Amino acid sequence: MTDLEKYCVNALRLSEASADALSEEIRVHIDIARADMIRLGFSIDFVNDETNMLVNNVIIKYVVSEMASVESERDKARAYHKICLDELRKSYVE
Numbered sequence: 298m299t300d301l302e303k304y305c306v307n308a309l310r311l312s313e314a315s316a317d318a319l320s321e322e323i324r325v326h327i328d329i330a331r332a333d334m335i336r337l338g339f340s341i342d343f344v345n346d347e348t349n350m351l352v353n354n355v356i357i358k359y360v361v362s363e364m365a366s367v368e369s370e371r372d373k374a375r376a377y378h379k380i381c382l383d384e385l386r387k388s389y390v391e
Contacts (some may be wrong), residue, residue, distance in 0.1 A: 327356055
């Protein structure tokens with residue numbers, strides 16, 4: 298499990314057993330978040346840099362917005378994801 302996947306597991310507050318069971322779904326959502334960022338104009342290298350915590354934050358919020366078990370958490374994560382993505386877009390220099 299990568300550090301980013303671990304961050305997502307922690308953000309979702311999953312037990313180790315649940316994390317193992319959902320690991321493939323988490324990876325799929327991470328890939329979708331990255332693909333969406335590339336579609337929006339971010340470079341592949343930028344999006345795949347797992348040391349960039351701002352990128353990781355956007356990805357984590359996307360995963361939580363898709364996978365949180367409580368609707369209010371999903372809604373908060375969706376809103377925060379949009380804000381973080383917009384701020385990242387404003388500061389992005391290729």
